[in-house]
Amino acid sequence: MTEPLLELRGLHKSFGGLTVTDDVSLELRQGEIHALIGPNGAGKTTLIHQISGTLAPDAGQIVFAGEDVTRLSLAQRARRGLARSFQITSLLPGFSALENVALAVQARSGSSFRFFRPALHEAALNDQAMAALTEVGLERRAALPAAALSHGEKRQLELAVALAMQPRLLLLDEPLAGTGAEEAERLMRILGELRGRYGILLIEHDMPAVFALADRISVLAQGKVIASGTKDEIRADPVVRDAYLGDEEAA
Numbered sequence: 001m002t003e004p005l006l007e008l009r010g011l012h013k014s015f016g017g018l019t020v021t022d023d024v025s026l027e028l029r030q031g032e033i034h035a036l037i038g039p040n041g042a043g044k045t046t047l048i049h050q051i052s053g054t055l056a057p058d059a060g061q062i063v064f065a066g067e068d069v070t071r072l073s074l075a076q077r078a079r080r081g082l083a084r085s086f087q088i089t090s091l092l093p094g095f096s097a098l099e100n101v102a103l104a105v106q107a108r109s110g111s112s113f114r115f116f117r118p119a120l121h122e123a124a125l126n127d128q129a130m131a132a133l134t135e136v137g138l139e140r141r142a143a144l145p146a147a148a149l150s151h152g153e154k155r156q157l158e159l160a161v162a163l164a165m166q167p168r169l170l171l172l173d174e175p176l177a178g179t180g181a182e183e184a185e186r187l188m189r190i191l192g193e194l195r196g197r198y199g200i201l202l203i204e205h206d207m208p209a210v211f212a213l214a215d216r217i218s219v220l221a222q223g224k225v226i227a228s229g230t231k232d233e234i235r236a237d238p239v240v241r242d243a244y245l246g247d248e249e250a251a
């Protein structure tokens with residue numbers, strides 16, 4: 001079997017007396033969409049913070065593509081291909097969709113464009129940015145200011161910004177939040193099309209979306225992984241049903 005893209009080994013994190021990550025171990029395979037579900041306050045976002053590097057675990061290891069990244073900074077992890085999706089609030093509203101993505105391309109490439117003449121530099125940035133916009137179906141909205149995009153399109157743009165970092169793993173924290181039915185459907189289709197090319201760790205409260213998209217699911221409750229497996233295994237797990245899924249949601 002190929003090595004996992006991401007492996008968490010015995011992670012612990014407490015805030016004062018509150019244990020929020022309690023001996024969490026899980027594996028995310030190359031190219032899979034792995035959903036992390038659990039009730040409010042289960043510790044999902046805190047776990048994503050530890051994986052991306054904004055929060056240090058108290059104990060345990062984070063192994064990414066075979067390398068222990070537990071002590072690396074957010075920027076060092078990003079350079080290795082670990083990308084957290086940006087929130088709408090980090091988009092620059094007055095800049096075009098293309099410019100928002102081009103800035104991310106530039107941040108990723110650092111000095112690697114310095115050999116180009118300025119015009120070529122800009123063309124190379126824009127080409128890469130356009131490719132990311134195309135991946136999320138926003139190519140025809142490239143020239144519009146981010147502020148003029150609908151809520152769903154802004155979420156697509158966040159995704160394009162993350163893809164511009166050329167990630168191997170995308171950490172997505174509630175990408176469907178606040179979207180209408182049609183927008184959610186479009187985003188789900190886009191995420192489904194990313195399957196296989198990127199590993200995706202998906203936190204999402206919309207259970208039909210999770211069960212439609214995920215290859216595997218891990219369930220977190222009070223900081224512990226109480227189950228991890230395929231959709232069928234999770235659906236059939238009585239502990240999960242008791243702790244979290246209503247019969248209706250898992251149907």
Ligand SMILES: Nc1ncnc2c1ncn2[C@@H]1O[C@H](COP(=O)(O)OP(=O)(O)OP(=O)(O)O)[C@@H](O)[C@H]1O
Pocket residue numbers: 015020038039040041042043044045046047
């Ligand atoms: N910086 C912090 N200091 C203290 N407590 C925190 C901090 N961050 C999170 N918590 C607490 O940790 C617990 C887990 O929070 P977290 O946001 O990770 O849960 P979650 O599963 O993402 O929840 P939700 O689904 O509501 O977003 C909560 O009880 C929260 O209040």
